[in-house]
Amino acid sequence: MPLPTTQQPAAATTTEGDGVIYALATGPVAGAIAVLRVSGQGCGDMLRHLCGALPPARMASLRSVRWRGELLDEALVLWFPSPRSYTGEDSFELHLHASPAIMARVAEALEGLGARQAEAGEFTRRAVMAGRMDILQAEAIADLVAAETESQRQQALRQKEGVLGQLYERWTEQIKSLLASQEALIDFADEELPPETEQRLQQALHALASEMDAHLSNPLGRLTREGLHVVLAGPPNAGKSSLLNALTGDDTAIVTAVPGTTRDLLHADIVIEGMKVRLTDTAGLRTTTDMVEAEGVKRAKHALEGADLVLRLVPPQAAQHKGSQVEAAEDGDNHFPPERTIMVMSKSDLRPAAPPPPPHALSISTVTPGGLEGLKQCLAQRVRALGAQHQASALLTRARHQAGIQAAKTHLLQAASAPLPELRAEELRMGMEAIGRVTGRVGVEDVLDSVFSSFCIGK
Numbered sequence: 137m138p139l140p141t142t143q144q145p146a147a148a149t150t151t152e153g154d155g156v157i158y159a160l161a162t163g164p165v166a167g168a169i170a171v172l173r174v175s176g177q178g179c180g181d182m183l184r185h186l187c188g189a190l191p192p193a194r195m196a197s198l199r200s201v202r203w204r205g206e207l208l209d210e211a212l213v214l215w216f217p218s219p220r221s222y223t224g225e226d227s228f229e230l231h232l233h234a235s236p237a238i239m240a241r242v243a244e245a246l247e248g249l250g251a252r253q254a255e256a257g258e259f260t261r262r263a264v265m266a267g268r269m270d271i272l273q274a275e276a277i278a279d280l281v282a283a284e285t286e287s288q289r290q291q292a293l294r295q296k297e298g299v300l301g302q303l304y305e306r307w308t309e310q311i312k313s314l315l316a317s318q319e320a321l322i323d324f325a326d327e328e329l330p331p332e333t334e335q336r337l338q339q340a341l342h343a344l345a346s347e348m349d350a351h352l353s354n355p356l357g358r359l360t361r362e363g364l365h366v367v368l369a370g371p372p373n374a375g376k377s378s379l380l381n382a383l384t385g386d387d388t389a390i391v392t393a394v395p396g397t398t399r400d401l402l403h404a405d406i407v408i409e410g411m412k413v414r415l416t417d418t419a420g421l422r423t424t425t426d427m428v429e430a431e432g433v434k435r436a437k438h439a440l441e442g443a444d445l446v447l448r449l450v451p452p453q454a455a456q457h458k459g460s461q462v463e464a465a466e467d468g469d470n471h472f473p474p475e476r477t478i479m480v481m482s483k484s485d486l487r488p489a490a491p492p493p494p495p496h497a498l499s500i501s502t503v504t505p506g507g508l509e510g511l512k513q514c515l516a517q518r519v520r521a522l523g524a525q526h527q528a529s530a531l532l533t534r535a536r537h538q539a540g541i542q543a544a545k546t547h548l549l550q551a552a553s554a555p556l557p558e559l560r561a562e563e564l565r566m567g568m569e570a571i572g573r574v575t576g577r578v579g580v581e582d583v584l585d586s587v588f589s590s591f592c593i594g595k
């Protein structure tokens with residue numbers, strides 16, 4: 137069958153991508169309906185070819201999908217003419233029955249009409265190129281698609297609404313006005329300036345730099361994305377692996393009565409109060425001549441350094457040795473950062489007559505019902521406190537943003553200490569550029585590849 141001539145992509149303009157692309161927008165989970173998304177200049181002709189006349193814009197219409205005289209499926213069809221579509225280009229969606237056989241035939245038909253399979257993130261990339269969203273919002277969509285917890289969902293939606301973009305926009309405007317003031321001074325280089333002018337500039341630069349600092353050091357962005365890192369540590373047989381299993385409700389870790397069972401770091405994710413919590417089980421800390429176990433102990437100590445929170449398990453024997461001054465013999469205190477450590481007296485069922493745990497310590501058992509309630513509440517409380525501290529703020533969740541804002545801050549401080557308005561102006565320009573790279577205003581092509589490589593196909 138001859139193809140309509142108009143289906144060939146027209147010469148590219150700034151808002152058009154490279155030809156017509158298609159992808160399955162729904163995931164690999166088996167379901168009744170699969171949504172196939174198609175976008176690009178000329179895709180309206182493809183839709184007409186497959187389903188007859190174009191349906192009314194943005195309204196669901198039931199159509200027969202035909203290719204080379206054969207009925208492929210009955211589908212709901214949505215037609216989104218440019219520019220009011222996700223990509224800003226002409227686009228359509230076919231809501232097909234989710235069968236691999238139908239997918240294969242419809243894909244074959246689309247390719248026969250000149251479309252090609254989309255690359256990861258290509259729809260969103262086109263949306264950015266068409267100015268439908270900035271790159272921060274595009275990243276937010278990737279985050280939203282990948283959101284596993286309530287806090288991740290909220291963070292992604294806030295970013296998609298543009299809170300981060302607005303913050304960076306405001307900073308850019310502030311730097312721009314400081315830049316203008318410096319450029320004005322360049323022309324009056326020989327004249328004596330009132331000291332207030334210099335003072336105002338210094339104040340403004342330092343205020344902005346410290347605002348950036350607060351943004352950079354807000355841990356909630358990373359915590360939202362990666363989860364709170366909680367490490368379970370203590371001497372061999374303290375019950376660390378049993379606790380991991382009890383918290384996950386799973387048999388993830390090997391538990392035996394043999395001290396030195398766990399060697400590798402073992403990770404398991406749980407969700408507490410809508411926040412992802414990454415638990416890490418570690419090898420029991422002790423001096424050992426066993427090479428494999430020694431490596432495990434080394435890794436355990438390393439994990440302790442990177443932990444947001446350490447649950448230090450103290451088994452009954454160790455607790456009894458030293459009375460109220462609780463210390464486990466083999467696991468030296470110096471491995472445990474005091475401000476990030478919670479002391480957990482384990483196997484409380486084995487010490488019914490023991491004195492109550494020291495202040496700030498918890499007592500748990502993995503064999504008695506309700507033995508973990510106190511610990512769970514304590515974790516929930518930590519998570520809530522973190523959330524309340526930084527509620528509704530624009531969160532920095534990606535290393536890419538971190539690097540850009542860090543660079544901007546450095547340029548501001550260099551501007552503050554530069555002796556001449558020319559040098560200051562140059563630093564301020566570089567500061568604006570660093571933020572511009574984060575928001576995609578500067579060098580957008582350069583960042584697109586790295587940003588979109590992490591997207592799924594179909595987004």
Ligand SMILES: Nc1nc2c(ncn2[C@@H]2O[C@H](COP(=O)(O)OP(=O)(O)OP(=O)(O)O)[C@@H](O)[C@H]2O)c(=O)[nH]1
Pocket residue numbers: 371372373374375376377378379390391392393394395396397398399418419420421482483484485486500501502503504
């Ligand atoms: N009675 C009692 N026994 C427990 C409790 N928790 C763990 N155990 C037992 O203590 C022993 C050691 O438990 P594990 O969970 O393997 O201890 P671990 O700290 O991971 O040990 P390593 O990996 O060897 O360092 C096992 O026999 C468990 O069944 C508890 O709360 N009460």
Ligand SMILES: [K+]
Pocket residue numbers: 372373391392393394395396397398
């Ligand atoms: K053990």
Ligand SMILES: [Mg+2]
Pocket residue numbers: 376377378389390391397398417418420
């Ligand atoms: Mg273990």
